[in-house]
Amino acid sequence: MATPSDEMNTKLTWRRFEDGENKWDSFTDKIFNEDTSHKCPTYVHKTPPCQGSCPSGEDIRGWLAVVRGQEKPVGDMAMGEYAFRRSTEANPFPSMMGRVCPAPCQDGCNRNEVEDFVGINAVEQWIGDNALSNGYKFEVGPTSGKKVAIIGGGPAGMAAAYQLRRKGHASTVFESQAELGGMMRYGIPNYRIPRDKLAGEIQRILDMGDIDVRTNTRVGKDVTVEELEKDFDAILWAVGCWTGRGLPVAGWENTPNCVSGVAFLKAFNEGRMKVTASKVVCVGGGDTSIDVVSVARRLGHIEQTNPTDRPELVVNDGFVAHDTAVTAAAQGAEVTLTSLFPKSNMTAAEHEVHDALHEGVTILDEVMPVEVILGDDGRATGLKIAQCQMVDGRPTPVEGTEQVLEADLIVSAIGQGGDLGGLEVLDNGRGLINADSFYQVPDREKHFVAGDIIRPHLLTTAIGQASVASDSIDEYLQHKEHKKRPKVDVHHFDLDKKLEEAGLAPDHFDAIERGDMRGTSSGNWAVHNYEDRSFAEVIPHDELFLGHFAYTPRIARKEEVPSADDVLGHFHERLIGLDETQAAEEAKRCMSCGMCFECDNCVIFCPQDAVYRVNKKEATTGRYVATDYARCIGCHICSDVCPTGYIKMGLGE
Template structure:
């Protein structure tokens, strides 16, 4: 027995929203069929919407098309799916199943009034593809004035490399765009949505955002940290959002007030938890306060931004170390529901040379802490620093400010391998600090229990070691001596975990760090989490910040009884991002930071004074706007209809139709293939569609025919026919069948616009029908 055949579906899919697809949809809809009109752009209209006049009647193209746009948009039998494409088709005639991928528009069509207020405040300017790139448009835009649907949409290309590289996803492109528009307050507010400490970050962050910046492929990356610091420094009235919800009755203890602890405290307080920070030192900030010299990070900046936490209700207990008098189990007994250990890495690693305990040997971490806490240090006239990281540079530059006459840094590799920030190395050299590259200490010279010098040996670089850097190999018989009154080893740091009693269930790995799950930061102990340098060993400030945010998310989920692992793929730095096209980008040098005059460098006044106000907007304008929309959210504020939703997601739509009609239109031939015509090399060589926009009264030049090179009126214009057709050498041996009429039409209209202009058409033979 044969099964009863399925009844054909009374619906039709039309693919392509040009004039052909629109007219087809209207005819089908009038006959009573349901029509799904799929178009890849934000609006239907296709190429005809870009034309000035139609051939052969030379009527206004939009005058003919706009009534059809309105009819299609209002017809009850037509459903328009813009920003969409067909992904999959299954079935047979009469019964097709179609999968349509509809990209997020980020604007609700039903709510949008197409008033354009959003576009007015958008700081992004990108080439207007409807206008063939002749002018720019905002990232939120309407394709053309008569567009159907009559609604705006947002052009998002993906994650920009700067934000993808940032471990805490600060929206660098967003605040740079706002700065370029002179909106400094708005830029600072956007920074603080992800990072409440812009003043600190703008001074000491290792800025992975700049390392990823696309602009560096042209000349130098954007001064992203400098721009962030600028908007923080010029803030006249503190407008930081310090509102926090009422506490929910659950308490979290944070051990350590460094970057990880501070950001965890901020996020957890915003999540309604009562938060207390326990700090062993007499000052808050951890290494920010006792590891980074004041000439790099003024204490006023640290205190201002840490005070935000206190104003939000976070309690910070100074001089309160965790030890046998106040242990982690004690904190649990005091009612803390979760504990985050963020104690950093405050112990200096040893050189391993005999005599390291002698008088005059002062490890960098201890030295910098003493100076920060105003404790006396006696350095003598000659100081030698061992190491090549930021701590080594900080120690050397600090001794210079304390009056030392000779300061030398000994580093066993070259400058290229030096882990310190390049700008810090340059500043050290500018201050007269000598750096002995390819040099390693081999022996400490001790007399009467005090350091007198260090014996060194020259190195040569060999094959890469486990760190990926070239391994230093000693050169035989190259020993020499450097005199020293003080020796400051600064080769690395490690956590001080002496406060752990061994009964908490926390495991220590073979490197002396706390073992914690890399995703959730759970330790082996119930309700105890750990992150930052205590887990990883010494890393960067921004990495510690990321650990604090990760800990806050985990603790929140833990206290809510939720899964700690699901849906956390987007935390931390991301590997996928979009890059802007840099072809044709003009050279524009990066703005330089102002510095303290050399004669004032013996003080602890801030040495780097930041960007000058007159340079800031110009520097921000160098941004290539890789992602299109920067998500600065200014459009959201401007939209009274509340139609904009930046969280809108792509969607898949399943359709059942009985027939499919393809009317995808055409893609314009790329004239750069025919290099002999000089398109893109010579400004005054344009395509026919570009010239249509010249002629159109609604175009970028309001119908005025002008040369792109200098905006003057051309005296002679030549049209070249058959470009991209009748050419078997490029696989296009066919006749396009339209360019004869097209060139004639444009020449006629151009003469109407500029009667004195001489128009010449170059052709093989004329195949157009006469009129």
């Protein structure tokens, strides 16, 4: 969680040392005594916690360095295009994820120890929107002749199609709905995900070529598993979770005006549901429940003289739709959200909870549903709730605290499950599909899986799983053993690749041809005094010199959040993105944890002039400074003043 705003100006938390360790040792002692350690600086690359927290595994520090202007594009490529290409190595949806990802990267950001996290989502949105505005396309090569069936055209399925095509493999995407996008299209409202930008990011993937699409096609019904096994070299199951869990209370089952959050949002996003009920109660606490109540406030209700206008008929039927004309008579809806947990502990993003309250939603926290109250006609008239407490990890109602919330529509947004009708051979008994550590379906050759159907989670999680599954499929198609995944399994900065990109790759080294190995440190056969631990370690804040960083407020995106009086019919996009200048300034707040960001502290403070800048013609990201070990005495001042924790006194151990 970010530092509260009222503490940002008064309670900086950058102290490097614990109490009692706040004084520098004598520089004289360092210079004349510390050299007995025989340790000199090594430049050690580690993974920053933003990347370690990102389920997609994006090289966040890398593309922030590009946007801030520190890492330069090669040739005449524009900064925005270079940032786009770096960010989409992991995630082909920067415009979408910059808007709706709940940003665990920002929770993990070490900048929280200074004042406030870096606005990673905001910069990513700028990268994505700028790429769409400029028409940037993905670059691809020839295909391998192999073809993969991808079942599901949501974030996991489309991310897999993208990653597989980058590896040279063609695919066919089977989608049961009329359009691609999955939960990005059918589960998230358009004022959070603009449909033109979603369409643009999907089309950019299809424009790579050799990606066929079959919509309105349900595998298990229209196409059999056996046909897929016969016609394709591999199969990826990315079917998502389209069934919502009902409330586990008396009166819920078979009550017509009790619906799931998934079905409610799908009916709205398909354009079929134009109005909702007069009194809506939603049970949840996560992002889906926030979307439900926010949509309900925007839709409002009409005085229903015609029973066919009831919203549950539109939600449950799948074919019935409201006439657009009914919206003209819409009035505000009374909307209540109930949550087991306090508002501060709800799983929904904090700003989403704040926005819902501003829009006029009533949130009752630390309560649980007890019973659906039914009328004589079998429809729900209310939901009985009670205050709750956790007993042995389970919510338990507090006796004597019951109350009834009047309701014309009750929505359950407490979780989702899979619909594996026709695919029972894959069902693990819980409506989901099992996966091993390589995202292969156990004991089923050529079958792989990614996304919510493994376990419902975030969009970014599905995209990250698709990337790993694509690696596994690529290895399978090439008849290779699966490589052991690294401990920190993300898209890492690759110094060798960067040197090659800049035309600075080390010379070829042949040990037999070289003969005598002594004195090779002066040659250009390797990257000297550099160690890559990014695959094994995430760098914590206490390895940084946080005193280097001054208080710099975050450049927050503006939001157009309607008030309770203005929310009815308000479907404009809420987020107002940063412009290029703002994005660059916000990116400069990144502390570049675990990677040199060229501050010159080590060069300035070295008492022996042992640390020096690499010649500009030979320098690149990660190779800005080097050490003359003939001069270094091991005083470790350079390590003490390194803001990013990139310098470690390890050489000589």
